[in-house]
Amino acid sequence: xxxxxxxxxxxxxxxxxxxxxxxxxxxxxxxxxxxxxxxxxxxxxxxxxxxxxxxxxxxxxxxxxxxxxxxxxxxxxxxxxxxxxxxxxxxxxxxxxxxxxxxxxxxxxxxxxxxxxxxxxxxxxxxxxxxxxxxxxxxxxxxxxxxxxxxxxxxxxxxxxxxxxxxxxxxxxxxxxxxxxxxxxxxxxxxxxxxxxxxxxxxxxxxxxxxxxxxxxxxxxxxxxxxxxxxxxxxxxxxxxxxxxxxxxxxxxxxxxxxxxxxxxxxxxxxxxxxxxxxxxxxxxxxxxxxxxxxxxxxxxxxxxxxxxxxxxxxxxxxxxxxxxxxxxxxxxxxxxxxxxxxxxxxxxxxxxxxxxxxxxxxxxxxxxxxxxxxxxxxxxxxxxxxxxxxxxxxxxxx
Amino acid sequence: xxxxxxxxxxxxxxxxxxxxxxxxxxxxxxxxxxxxxxxxxxxxxxxxxxxxxxxxxxxxxxxxxxxxxxxxxxxxxxxxxxxxxxxxxxxxxxxxxxxxxxxxxxxxxxxxxxxxxxxxxxxxxxxxxxxxxxxxxxxxxxxxxxxxxxxxxxxxxxxxxxxxxxxxxxxxxxxxxxxxxxxxxxxxxxxxxxxxxxxxxxxxxxxxxxxxxxxxxxxxxxxxxxxxxxxxxxxxxxxxxxxxxxxxxxxxxxxxxxxxxxxxxxxxxxxxxxxxxxxxxxxxxxxxxxxxxxxxxxxxxxxxxxxxxxxxxxxxxxxxxxxxxxxxxxxxxxxxxxxxxxxxxxxxxxxxxxxxxxxxxxxxxxxxxxxxxxxxxxxxxxxxxxxxxxxxxxxxxxx
Numbered sequence: 146x147x148x149x150x151x152x153x154x155x156x157x158x159x160x161x162x163x164x165x166x167x168x169x170x171x172x173x174x175x176x177x178x179x180x181x182x183x184x185x186x187x188x189x190x191x192x193x194x195x196x197x198x199x200x201x202x203x204x205x206x207x208x209x210x211x212x213x214x215x216x217x218x219x220x221x222x223x224x225x226x227x228x229x230x231x232x233x234x235x236x237x238x239x240x241x242x243x244x245x246x247x248x249x250x251x252x253x254x255x256x257x258x259x260x261x262x263x264x265x266x267x268x269x270x271x272x273x274x275x276x277x278x279x280x281x282x283x284x285x286x287x288x289x290x291x292x293x294x295x296x297x298x299x300x301x302x303x304x305x306x307x308x309x310x311x312x313x314x315x316x317x318x319x320x321x322x323x324x325x326x327x328x329x330x331x332x333x334x335x336x337x338x339x340x341x342x343x344x345x346x347x348x349x350x351x352x353x354x355x356x357x358x359x360x361x362x363x364x365x366x367x368x369x370x371x372x373x374x375x376x377x378x379x380x381x382x383x384x385x386x387x388x389x390x391x392x393x394x395x396x397x398x399x400x401x402x403x404x405x406x407x408x409x410x411x412x413x414x415x416x417x418x419x420x421x422x423x424x425x426x427x428x429x430x431x432x433x434x435x436x437x438x439x440x441x442x443x444x445x446x447x448x449x450x451x452x453x454x455x456x457x458x459x460x461x462x463x464x465x466x467x468x469x470x471x472x473x474x475x476x477x478x479x480x481x482x483x484x485x486x487x488x489x490x491x492x493x494x495x496x497x498x499x500x501x502x503x504x505x506x507x508x509x510x511x512x513x514x515x516x517x518x519x520x521x522x523x524x525x526x527x528x529x530x531x532x533x534x535x536x537x538x539x540x541x542x543x544x
Numbered sequence: 545x546x547x548x549x550x551x552x553x554x555x556x557x558x559x560x561x562x563x564x565x566x567x568x569x570x571x572x573x574x575x576x577x578x579x580x581x582x583x584x585x586x587x588x589x590x591x592x593x594x595x596x597x598x599x600x601x602x603x604x605x606x607x608x609x610x611x612x613x614x615x616x617x618x619x620x621x622x623x624x625x626x627x628x629x630x631x632x633x634x635x636x637x638x639x640x641x642x643x644x645x646x647x648x649x650x651x652x653x654x655x656x657x658x659x660x661x662x663x664x665x666x667x668x669x670x671x672x673x674x675x676x677x678x679x680x681x682x683x684x685x686x687x688x689x690x691x692x693x694x695x696x697x698x699x700x701x702x703x704x705x706x707x708x709x710x711x712x713x714x715x716x717x718x719x720x721x722x723x724x725x726x727x728x729x730x731x732x733x734x735x736x737x738x739x740x741x742x743x744x745x746x747x748x749x750x751x752x753x754x755x756x757x758x759x760x761x762x763x764x765x766x767x768x769x770x771x772x773x774x775x776x777x778x779x780x781x782x783x784x785x786x787x788x789x790x791x792x793x794x795x796x797x798x799x800x801x802x803x804x805x806x807x808x809x810x811x812x813x814x815x816x817x818x819x820x821x822x823x824x825x826x827x828x829x830x831x832x833x834x835x836x837x838x839x840x841x842x843x844x845x846x847x848x849x850x851x852x853x854x855x856x857x858x859x860x861x862x863x864x865x866x867x868x869x870x871x872x873x874x875x876x877x878x879x880x881x882x883x884x885x886x887x888x889x890x891x892x893x894x895x896x897x898x899x900x901x902x903x904x905x906x907x908x909x910x911x912x913x914x915x916x917x918x919x920x921x922x923x924x925x926x927x928x929x930x931x932x933x934x935x936x937x938x939x940x941x942x943x
Contacts, residue, residue: 148784148791150605151612155777158770166767202598203605206549213550368565370821371557378554385547392547418817422769 150200154427156193157204160186161426174525176288176429183433184518196434204431209392211428212284214420216393217377219287219296219305220400221413227302228401231471235306238467242307242485243279243314245463249455250275257448269326273504276322277496277513278456279315282489282521283308284393285432288425289525290484293532300477303468304484305397311485312394313339319495327502335389342388346398349380353402369408370415376403391491432489436518441511449512453519460486460520480531487524488517549599553826555592556603559585560825573924575687575828582832583917595833603830608791610827611683613819615792616776618686618695618704619799620812626701627800630870634705637866641706641884642678642713644862648854649674656847668725672903675721676895676912677855678714681888681920682707683792684831687824688924689883692931699876702867703883704796710884711793712738718894726901734788741787745797748779752801768807769814775802790890831888835917840910848911852918859885859919879930886923887916 164178164185186194195201254274258267286304290296320335377399384395403409441449465482473481496513499505505513563577563584585593594600653673657666685703689695719734776798783794802808840848864881872880895912898904904912 146604146608148781151777151781151784151791154609155774155781158774158777162767162770199601200605203602205545206599206602207606209545210553368561371561371825374821375554375557378550378557382547382550382554385550392550415817415821418814419821422773422814422818426770 147200150203153194153200153204156186157182157430158423158426161430172529174289174292174529176285176292177522177525179426179429180285180433180522183430184436185433186430187434188437189433194430194434196431204427204434207424208428208431211420211424211426211431212393213377213381213396214416214424215284215287215428216397217374217400218413218416218420219291220397220402221404221409221416222291222297223305223401223404224297224302225401225404227297227299228306231299231303232306234303234468234471234473236310237471238303238464238481238485239307239310239314241467241470242281242460242464242482243311243318245466246278246456246459247272247275247318249459250278250452253452253455254448257451266326269322269504270506272322273499274452274509276315276318277492277499277505278452278459278488278516279311279318280488280491280495281308281311281315281460281485282487282491283484284428284489285487285521285524286484286528288429289528293529295532300473300480300484303473303481307464307467307481307485309394309397312391312491315491315495316389319498323498323502323504326504330502338388339390342384342390345383345388349398350402354405357406370412373399373403373408373412374416432521435490436514441508445508445511449515452512453516456488456516456520457486457523476531480528483524483527483531486527487520489521490517492517546599549602552593552599552603555585556581556829557822557825560829571928573688573691573928575684575691576921576924578825578828579684579832579921582829583835584832585829586833587836588832593829593833595830603826603833606823607827607830610819610823610825610830611792612776612780612795613815613823614683614686614827615796616773616799617812617815617819618690619796619801620803620808620815621690621696622704622800622803623696623701624800624803626696626698627705630698630702631705633702633867633870633872635709636870637702637863637880637884638706638709638713640866640869641680641859641863641881642710642717644865645677645855645858646671646674646717648858649677649851652851652854653847656850665725668721669903669905671721672898673851673908675714675717676891676898676904677851677858677887677915678710678717679887679890679894680707680710680714680859680884681886681890682883683827683888684886684920684923685883685927687828688927692928694931699872699879699883702872702880706863706866706880706884708793708796711790711890714890714894715788718897722897722901722903725903729901737787738789741783741789744782744787748797749801753804756805769811772798772802772807772811773815831916831920834889834892835913840907844907844911848914851911852915855887855915855919856885856922875930879927882923882926882930885926886919888920889916891916 160182161179164182165175166178168178168181169175185191188195194204196205251271251274255268255271283304287296290301290304295301316335316339317332320330320332323330324332377396380399381392381395384390384398385392403412406412461479461482463482464485465478468478468481469475492513496505496510500507500510559581560578563581564574565577567577567580568574584590587594593603595604650670650673654667654670657670682703686695689700689703694700715734715738716731719729719731722729723731776795779798780791780794783789783797784791802811805811860878860881862881863884864877867877867880868874891912895904895909899906899909
């Protein structure tokens with residue numbers, strides 16, 4: 146065993162908190178500080194901490210637990226009535242929020258590298274860049290809204306619902322586009338899996354409502370928290386392994402299933418403690434730690450910056466439009482659009498799948514990474530601006 | 545990334561808690577259940593979870609964090625006056641508790657394999673088996689005493705103090721015996737390192753007392769908890785890497801340094817939450833997961849059982865005698881002796897070092913592992929018996 150990991154974790158805990166405090170002092174969300182801490186500790190700057198090797202692999206797993214806890218906690222915080230009231234808005238937001246970036250990414254690639262536009266393979270490549278831009282990652286948004294105490298409100302609930310639907314629509318689009326190039330990908334199987342998953346979630350949701358009497362009998366709350374976490378992990382595992390649906394989506398559903406329970410508040414506090422004191426720091430830092438830019442030519446830099454701009458505008462416009470169509474106010478529509486901007490590891494995973502079936506060239510990876518960084522850093526800042534109330538400061542939750 | 549680890553953690557959390565509850569129902573300490581859970585999940589029985597491979601390596605690291613949190617928390621719970629009052633008793637207990645097992649192990653090996661006893665190399669091997677038996681591992685004792693609410697009492701404090709001194713005495717003995725075979729090991733350097741370490745700990749202890757005003761200024765407790773954990777991790781890392789002293793000893797000292805602080809209770813609760821809900825379950829299970837017996841011949845089995853008996857009796861008698869010499873009552877002396885019985889990963893590490901310099905044969909590993917299992921399982925059970933008060937049940941802390 147290499148004891149280095151103790152030092153690495155200490156560095157991550159200290160730097161995420163210190164930079165978080167500094168960001169708070171200049172009125173930025175703390176999560177921006179945590180992201181910057183990762184970039185500073187990682188290969189882009191000091192190179193003190195790495196996500197490679199055995200110790201790095203520990204950090205990667207711990208970070209995954211961090212984002213699972215984050216989404217589980219967001220599920221527990223769900224206001225079910227709010228979710229039901231806004232499920233339509235979530236769907237429309239997600240749908241238009243997938244279509245606009247898909248078109249935006251396709252056009253962006255097609256127009257920038259227009260010399261080959263007529264070619265079928267090049268067309269598929271253009272479309273695939275669009276597919277990469279469809280994947281929203283709301284973990285940063287969740288943390289920012291929680292900091293501001295806005296997570297379980299109308300906009301927060303709509304964003305979370307839209308993110309889940311976005312994840313599923315993204316999978317469908319990915320399967321369809323991949324199947325145009327790779328004949329082993331069968332969109333019909335993906336659709337069947339999604340339907341089966343929906344059935345499973347419904348059944349579990351009903352069962353969890355009926356199981357409340359078991360929880361009432363339990364005399365010991367801490368034990369209940371452990372069982373709740375185990376349930377969340379199992380559902381996350383099953384989602385990913387059996388249905389190909391993101392583990393964090395499973396964790397969110399696990400939270401929603403338990404959000405009606407009487408022990409919800411207790412479990413939430415315990416998980417928030419485990420998560421805030423430890424895992425979420427590692428998760429946010431690890432996002433920054435994965436950043437390795439460099440070796441990009443001028444033309445690719447130009448494309449990368451354009452793509453980042455398209456990524457921001459297409460989600461903002463697409464999701465904002467969706468919300469507006471569902472009779473949100475302009476302010477709420479902008480808040481919803483902003484909350485959906487950030488792309489995370491999902492964009493990288495989609496890009497990796499594209500590489501495997503030859504739909505993305507090697508030199509497109511750096512632009513995709515830049516999109517992830519820019520959208521991730523921009524989202525919490527824009528969210529804070531979008532939620533700013535005239536005259537009085539927004540209420541801040543304890544973080 | 546393999547998502548298997550989510551399932552493994554869920555299995556560990558569920559089984560440690562369920563078996564813990566079952567043990568409690570038959571009046572055994574819960575930690576026995578957690579240890580059994582590991583044995584059942586591991587290669588000895590169901591073989592569902594493994595400490596090998598990438599996922600297994602995550603469990604190994606998480607388990608190490610578990611025992612670090614455990615010792616840090618034990619440090620935080622320290623009653624300084626009690627520690628000062630019993631430091632002499634701790635020292636005598638540790639000293640005699642090192643000498644008796646050293647002699648016991650040497651004689652046990654020497655008499656059992658007496659055909660080669662005249663040989664110098666065989667004599668060294670005999671002595672090395674004694675060295676393996678000196679290493680106490682009190683994490684199981686700490687958890688059991690905590691369950692019974694006896695951790696910061698006279699006996700608990702003496703055991704913790706003795707365990708630290710035992711660790712240091714064990715290092716000295718290991719260095720001396722190794723140097724008889726391996727000329728690259730220099731006992732003088734080990735002694736100098738220990739002295740320097742003692743100076744460092746003293747300085748930090750004084751500094752931490754003076755730093756209290758900084759903590760008083762801090763407006764935010766959760767942040768303080770994160771800084772305290774980072775401090776603990778750094779000290780654990782420095783202990784191990786710079787001084788060759790166990791990381792958990794460093795973690796314990798970090799706890800002792802902060803035990804006078806006003807925020808101590810808050811930090812302790814937060815750490816206990818992180819630890820109990822997650823890391824300590826993984827640690828206790830991982831002890832059982834490492835058990836892989838099998839392939840032992842009848843003679844080695846005989847030796848292994850004899851060695852386990854010697855391991856139990858030598859610590860019980862040695863440490864008990866030490867405590868009795870320091871005017872503990874008979875009951876307190878037995879409690880102290882019982883608390884020092886368990887050997888943990890330290891015994892395995894010492895055995896591994898012995899293998900590296902040719903002082904332990906391959907076929908001695910299985911007996912050492914058996915000693916670890918038997919002493920680990922026996923300690924919490926004997927502790928519960930030793931602390932039983934006539935007539936009324938002992939007070940149990942919430943776990």
